[in-house]
Amino acid sequence: MAKFIAKRVALGLITLFLLSVLVFFMANVLPGNVGRRVLGPFASPQAVAALNHQLGTDQPLVTQYVDQMKGYLKGDMGTTVATRQPVSDVLWPALWRSAKLAILAFIIVVPLSILGGVYAALHEGSLRDRVITVGGLSAAAVPDFVWAVVLLIVFSLGLGLLPSTAAFPDGSGVLTQVKYLLLPAFCLVFVLFGYIARMARAGTIESLDADYTRTAVIKGLPQRAVLRRHVLRNSLLPTIAVIATQVGYLMGGLVVIELIFNYQGIGQMIFRAATQKDFPSLEAAVLVVGVVFLVSTLIADILYSVLNPRVRLGGAES
């Protein structure tokens, strides 16, 4: 087990290094005059030149990369180009905000979709099954920005129940934060429900058909007990994998939802950094998103192998 984890971590580190190189060069091929981009067209050429000098983009790329990585290791992520503040002052709060939204969405969607999936599996082929699977698929097919707009209109402008932005006031309590985050979280629920439910359904059907379940039923165990002991546990496996892979989407992929709800999460930070050519912010934020994804898949792999020993034998690679 320890060897398995060690191997996964080592591979993860290599991937991380490649990612950092990739992100660095991607951010640095952004063409154009950074100072001009930041200060706008009507700023004086002197102001533009001063800022460009301050940013020191005259170093060779490799030197810049090495310097930057050294900084990262010391916890120094540089300064944002536009607002001239430490990148870490922007990045960590943004990441934490995205995490809050993701956690709330998971708290709602995971039980809901696992129950839905298991329920559909138990009634495989019935109308109820079709409603859950087709409904889930259709809900997920509607773009997230459309859900966002619809929910806004109905619950915020129409019924006046919830705020139209997710930017809760500084220092508000947990309940207030939840209130502000409910609408965007529900957009994610619509997007994720069908997908997780489908996994749970497939897992349940498979384990319902499995020998050990049949044996259990033949042994005369009540259906409820069989479900709890075997089926639910096995249907959880693919579900965990799915959730882990979605963490990457939730922590960084929510550009559209964060923009519509004016939520200063990591997705919006990256979008802003990209459009403003704020490459110190861009690199740091994209790298962090990558790390979050790698760590969450690593945890999922380990969990998976703990729950299902067969994986370890088959090797962790594919």
Add this chain to the structure above:
Amino acid sequence: MSQRETTRRVDAIRAGSSELENHLIDEYDAGHISRRDFVRRGTVIGMSVPIIGFLASACGTGKKTSTGGASTGTAVQAGGKEVQVRPGGTLKLGMSPGPTTEIDPIKVADEGGLGVMSQSGEFLSWSDNKLQLQPRLAESWKPNADGSVWTFKIRQGVKFHDGTTMTANDVASSMNALSDPKNGSNALSTFAGVLSKDSAKAVDDSTVTFELDGPNGNFPYLVSSDNYNALIVPASFSGKWEKTFPGTGPWKMERYTPNSGISYVKNADYWDKSRVPKLDRQEVKFYPKEQAQILAMQSGEVDVLVHFSPTGGRALLNDPNITVIELRSSVHREVHMRNDKAPFNDKRVRQAMALAVDRKALVNGLFGGKADIGNDSPFAPVFPTTDKSVPQREQDLAKAKALMQEAGVNGASVELNTWDGFELSDLAQLLQTYGQKIGLRLTPNVTDAGTYYGDAVFGKSPWLDSTMGITDYGHRGVPNLFLTAQLTSKGVWNAAHFRNPTYDGLVKEYVQALDIGAQRAAAKKIQVLLLDETPNIYPYFYFFLTSTKKNVGNVEVSAMGHYDITKAGFTTGS
């Protein structure tokens, strides 16, 4: 006061007034300018407000002026009346997109930055929404005979938020920081040819003189809130301005989070007791996308939107729970046509394109009527010097087609460049349709702002190099910058590549004219010339719109993006 007494006092004032002031009084007396123009102009050249008021009623009783009061005013809606508000409370404001760069008075170039900066900081004078200058940190100002040296009396007993006293020295150092090329200040383009390095001098604790590069009748505007970089900061100040927002203003910065928001508390020790805020606090939230701030306003999350666009905020215009404050402004779109490149090197093609545009439809359809129709010159109806007797260009497809035929241009293809902000791409698409009607194939090429502006110098900027393009210009209190930068032979923003010595001469005449009569005479010649040459199309000047909830009163804004909520508050009974 008897007629004789009045005359005696007028004579006494005139005897003590400068040549410039007497000239203005003559003009007003002769009926060349309206009472409103007289008051506005009077404040600019530094006449004291009581004297202006007295002269305004004492003189000018002769002929009626040709310009009506309403057409020169900026406030479209009667927002001027002060309402009763209860003291205290926190006002929540929304701003889109909010400050986009570090807030440093010397460098700020965006509306969001100047909006938040000028809550805690102050200027020598405030350019109000009637384009009159109200004294703030300067008590009064006076030019010498030809307007080449201006002397400002600095208000005494004013304290910065940290407790130190503001003196003439702080004023001079703030201004010299702007005119010093080494600092790369954003005001350099405004001060070019007007104010050089180190030419502001503190004569004593309460007097600052400005020795200009040449005569300039509008100089006080250039150091008023109209030039938002001209904020007065402590001479001893160093470091990051945005850490503390040091200033003398009615609001003290409480907490600033870039990209998110800012809050202020009232400055109870503010020097002008009549402008100590009635509210306790104000909280400003920033919205990167305009749609988000519109929704926030409609759902009641904010009480005020400092600025929203007529196109993006259409939903607010007919919302019964929201009051919209409208200001006429000089915000405009310049559609340039390269005067030195086919097909626009033929004047007739440029005229045809301008004639194909249905401006009334644009103003009503795109802006819901919240815009003034443009007449293909930067002279917006809002400027007092604009001559409104110049005939308005209307859509005339028959004439346009005839001109195209005369020019022998048929089916020419032109790329129409612009960027993806405001209603720019809408306008591009509309122009495409209009072009189609007269046989000009325009292909919109909408990029991001950075790509469109490029390096903002000739040869390295689609904005300045393309055959045709649409550029966005913000509000200015006077048209001078537009006239010179956009259209003179050496203009740095002359995307049309318009070279016309007659025009250059007229602009010089306009800028140097010290009185409004001469300015308006030059303006007329410029307007007529531009209408004929049509280097650019100026389809509209749209209004600066602010929204408030019904229970919020006394919010004042300027079309630059400044807002003043010192008198604002929640109305009683709500």
Add this chain to the structure above:
Amino acid sequence: MSAGATPPSALPVEDVAVALGGPPRDDARLARKERLRVLLHSKSFIAGAIIVGFWIVCAIFGRSLVLQDPFASNPIDSLQAPSADNWFGTDRLGRDVFSRVIVGSRDILVIAFSATVLGTVLGTALGLVTGYFRGFVDDALSRIIEAILALPVVLVAIMALVALGPSNVTIIIVVGLVFAPIIARTVRAAVLSERELEYVSAARLRNERTPYILFAEILPNVMGPVIVEFTVRLGYAVFIVATLSFLGVGVQPPSPDWGLQVFEHYGLISGGYWWPVLFPAAAIASLVIGVNLIADGLTQAFER
């Protein structure tokens, strides 16, 4: 289903691919016939084919199907509610929303389809090579693929489009390149089990050149997973292109692209102008659902 980090269907498709192993070559024609029969009896495939077919017809003949010019603006008639003249109403520039929705199918279909084809071709080649050679090439490429997959597709696309400037060709290349490693992973999994089969070692013994073995021997046998993966990716491509347009870095005006239409008008819904948003949004949803239904049908057919 989202423009997410990882293909939601990665797991099942991989499982399918591994389980399939490909039918023996002699029975290939029979199997093909059987698959076709299954497909034609699959309700989801038929439904999906009808929806997608409808949009393809619109994309090809769009301009001749509609009575009004989708680009003709007339600001005076802006934001008119749906009526007999304008079935879906008019947008903020007074253009006919119905004709814009019909004609707007072209850009998104062309871009999504081209991007998916590009991604599939590159990804399949990559998957064949990595799966067949294993060893160092496989390890190195796998790490790089993993690094790219650690980032949400939208983010990579945004960065690239901001850097290169938005144009339809750029979108195709960017989305295609991002898809390639995802598809490669699926293909590689299928090849891993395929390379151990007899017909491959037989070809090797015949001294066939490697490219021949890869493309003439193995490729036909992994076409199943490739086709399924292609359809699944196509659904995502539609989604991503719409999202990019919505963010303003995708298809540019004056295109009647659906995502762009939603983006340009969603701020107006609160003012009661729902029609310029609802119809293009429904169009996007219908296309994504249609493609997914086809993918479902194909998966069923290849699972047998």
